[in-house]
Amino acid sequence: xxxxxxxxxxxxxxxxxxxxxxxxxxxxxxxxxxxxxxxxxxxxxxxxxxxxxxxxxxxxxxxxxxxxxxxxxxxxxxxxxxxxxxxxxxxxxxxxxxxxxxxxxxxxxxxxxxxxxxxxxxxxxxxxxxx
Amino acid sequence: xxxxxxxxxxxxxxxxxxxxxxxxxxxxxxxxxxxxxxxxxxxxxxxxxxxxxxxxxxxxxxxxxxxxxxxxxxxxxxxxxxxxxxxxxxxxxxxxxxxxxxxxxxxxxxxxxxxxxxxxxxxxxxxxxxxxxxxxxxxxxxxxxxxxxxxxxxxxxxxxxxxxxxxxxxxxxxxxxxxxxxxxxxxxxxxxxxxxxxxxxxxxxxxxxxxxxxxxxxxxxxxxxxxxxxxxxxxxxxxxxxxxxxxxxxxxxxxxxxxxxxxxxxxxxxxxxxxxxxxxxxxxxxxxxxxxxxxxxxxxxxxxxxxxxxxxxxxxxxxxxxxxxxxxxxxxxxxxxxxxxxxxxxxxxxxxxxxxxxxxxxxxxxxxxxxxxxxxxxxxxxxxxxxxxxxxxxxxxxxxxxxxxxxxxxxxxxxxxxxxxxxxxxxxxxxxxxxxxxxxxxxxxxxxxxxxxxxxxxxxxxxxxxxxxxxxxxxxxxxxxxxxxxxxxxxxxxxxxxxxxxxxxxxxxxxxxxxxxxxxxxxxxxxxxxxxxxx
Numbered sequence: 001x002x003x004x005x006x007x008x009x010x011x012x013x014x015x016x017x018x019x020x021x022x023x024x025x026x027x028x029x030x031x032x033x034x035x036x037x038x039x040x041x042x043x044x045x046x047x048x049x050x051x052x053x054x055x056x057x058x059x060x061x062x063x064x065x066x067x068x069x070x071x072x073x074x075x076x077x078x079x080x081x082x083x084x085x086x087x088x089x090x091x092x093x094x095x096x097x098x099x100x101x102x103x104x105x106x107x108x109x110x111x112x113x114x115x116x117x118x119x120x121x122x123x124x125x126x127x128x129x130x131x
Numbered sequence: 132x133x134x135x136x137x138x139x140x141x142x143x144x145x146x147x148x149x150x151x152x153x154x155x156x157x158x159x160x161x162x163x164x165x166x167x168x169x170x171x172x173x174x175x176x177x178x179x180x181x182x183x184x185x186x187x188x189x190x191x192x193x194x195x196x197x198x199x200x201x202x203x204x205x206x207x208x209x210x211x212x213x214x215x216x217x218x219x220x221x222x223x224x225x226x227x228x229x230x231x232x233x234x235x236x237x238x239x240x241x242x243x244x245x246x247x248x249x250x251x252x253x254x255x256x257x258x259x260x261x262x263x264x265x266x267x268x269x270x271x272x273x274x275x276x277x278x279x280x281x282x283x284x285x286x287x288x289x290x291x292x293x294x295x296x297x298x299x300x301x302x303x304x305x306x307x308x309x310x311x312x313x314x315x316x317x318x319x320x321x322x323x324x325x326x327x328x329x330x331x332x333x334x335x336x337x338x339x340x341x342x343x344x345x346x347x348x349x350x351x352x353x354x355x356x357x358x359x360x361x362x363x364x365x366x367x368x369x370x371x372x373x374x375x376x377x378x379x380x381x382x383x384x385x386x387x388x389x390x391x392x393x394x395x396x397x398x399x400x401x402x403x404x405x406x407x408x409x410x411x412x413x414x415x416x417x418x419x420x421x422x423x424x425x426x427x428x429x430x431x432x433x434x435x436x437x438x439x440x441x442x443x444x445x446x447x448x449x450x451x452x453x454x455x456x457x458x459x460x461x462x463x464x465x466x467x468x469x470x471x472x473x474x475x476x477x478x479x480x481x482x483x484x485x486x487x488x489x490x491x492x493x494x495x496x497x498x499x500x501x502x503x504x505x506x507x508x509x510x511x512x513x514x515x516x517x518x519x520x521x522x523x524x525x526x527x528x529x530x531x532x533x534x535x536x537x538x539x540x541x542x543x544x545x546x547x548x549x550x551x552x553x554x555x556x557x558x559x560x561x562x563x564x565x566x567x568x569x570x571x572x573x574x575x576x577x578x579x580x581x582x583x584x585x586x587x588x589x590x591x592x593x594x595x596x597x598x599x600x601x602x603x604x605x606x607x608x609x610x611x612x613x614x615x616x617x618x619x620x621x622x623x624x625x626x627x628x629x630x631x632x633x634x635x636x637x638x639x640x641x642x643x644x645x646x647x648x649x650x651x652x653x654x655x656x657x658x659x660x661x662x663x664x665x666x
Contacts, residue, residue, distance in 0.1 A: 037567035124662040
């Protein structure tokens with residue numbers, strides 16, 4: 001609940017993305033849906049497998065670098081480039097940067113948009129099936 | 132015939148390579164030809180088809196193999212045959228790595244997840260790891276043949292199965308459509324359009340009149356067109372509304388009516404039609420009878436005595452003298468194994484967190500390889516409604532529901548009572564998302580999606596077993612996912628040994644995620660290692 005309040009400032013920017021009747025997804029909800037499976041519900045991670053996001057210097061670092069990580073993926077983490085909007089990425093990052101003892105400035109959709117426009121190496125072609 | 136001509140002709144005295152091979156064939160048949168071509172460097176029996184011949188002996192040199200998946204067991208099996216002393220450390224209590232099948236009693240607990248026990252009826256299983264073998268994966272087939280693992284056909288393409296796209300528009304959107312009908316109509320309509328334009332001279336083609344006529348003839352054949360007016364009005368291969376039968380009723384039956392080009396285009400279903408033509412998506416594929424883990428078990432029968440199970444690697448240390456691997460044994464106690472060399476098949480997603488003295492570029496390369504999140508679920512169904520009510524025997528249901536990916540109907544146990552459907556097979560962030568759900572929620576998600584295609588789905592569902600490979604300890608991902616820059620900057624580094632450590636596995640091949648990649652990578656590395664030992 002605390003986290004919902006912290007994510008509050010981002011909600012306004014999400015409204016334009018919201019579906020017909022669904023309320024806009026909050027940073028907390030986006031985190032639960034997209035990130036918690038690996039980083040764990042309280043951002044505690046699993047040693048040797050998934051980095052903890054709680055009290056993580058990287059997470060609290062340069063907004064552009066953090067945004068680029070969500071957009072492009074990193075190590076075992078997939079790219080969320082085509083699945084989350086700039087506003088959604090901003091919301092989830094802002095939530096993570098203000099939760100579990102993290103304290104860092106919010107990330108705006110503008111920062112995400114600028115990270116998105118940076119050139120990235122091409123990944124494998126999207127296919128119906130593999131292997 | 133050509134042979135006779137050449138030996139008696141003016142060039143008879145010159146022994147060309149081709150003529151040499153032909154003569155070998157005359158005396159020794161195809162075996163001799165193959166051997167001869169190999170000797171001449173043609174490489175028909177390439178590294179892809181058979182293990183490397185390790186001439187000479189390893190002379191009791193000791194090799195520590197890390198991981199008893201297919202790469203590790205391949206290395207152990209081949210090296211042992213050549214006189215090496217091999218010890219294999221395996222983190223799990225069983226061998227096979229990702230080559231697993233889930234049947235009654237199999238358990239899994241994902242990292243951060245609930246424990247699951249497979250509850251399928253006796254004889255039913257899901258291959259939740261690798262599940263098919265293209266006919267050109269001759270390395271995998273080499274071992275299934277050598278170890279006498281019986282195979283059956285895997286139906287990788289089924290025209291009578293459904294395509295279900297809900298993000299398109301028009302009357303075909305959000306409806307299960309037979310794949311063969313989409314294929315026929317897309318081909319037919321496109322061919323009609325092109326044939327009519329070409330026939331009218333509407334395209335400025337660099338063709339003679341004869342070529343143009345042949346091209347139109349080709350399109351008539353390709354698109355099932357009427358030679359009279361070049362119109363597409365359906366194809367018998369797309370199926371019958373009333374099937375042909377005996378007597379006058381049903382007699383000749385009644386053909387189905389094709390979908391319009393507009394409807395096909397807007398449905399977007401045509402995007403699945405190239406899936407099966409892909410190199411890795413051949414129509415002829417195999418699966419071991421009884422489950423993919425039959426391959427793992429067959430290897431284990433050969434090398435099981437070399438494997439130390441439940442042995443989790445903690446530290447890999449190398450020096451000029453050899454390699455020392457510290458691990459916790461099956462009692463959780465620290466232990467050490469030493470060897471002259473190490474073949475490490477631990478996935479890079481796991482290996483990068485293990486203490487290991489390798490060069491900085493090697494370390495950097497390991498850290499920069501992504502692994503694919505992958506999810507699969509097996510759903511046991513009370514009744515094979517897809518066969519009984521829909522006449523679909525094996526094959527896939529392709530959809531644009533990305534959190535489902537595709538579904539697949541079993542290529543085994545045809546016409547028996549129950550069956551296990553692959554309920555989803557998704558990748559990337561879709562797999563990450565679904566993996567956040569509990570096993571019961573995952574099953575509910577899969578069943579709800581299947582219900583959109585088969586009205587009998589939910590009422591027949593009994594029990595599920597799911598896996599999210601990125602959350603499985605000792606794997607942390609389905610397979611290595613190389614990007615272009617990684618292949619360029621890091622892959623070559625990892626293919627070379629770092630001191631006495633050789634990496635092997637699907638991740639060090641261009642067949643990532645395939646068992647053939649694991650096997651052939653092991654073949655290549657043991658050949659390199661052996662050359663070094665013999666030097």
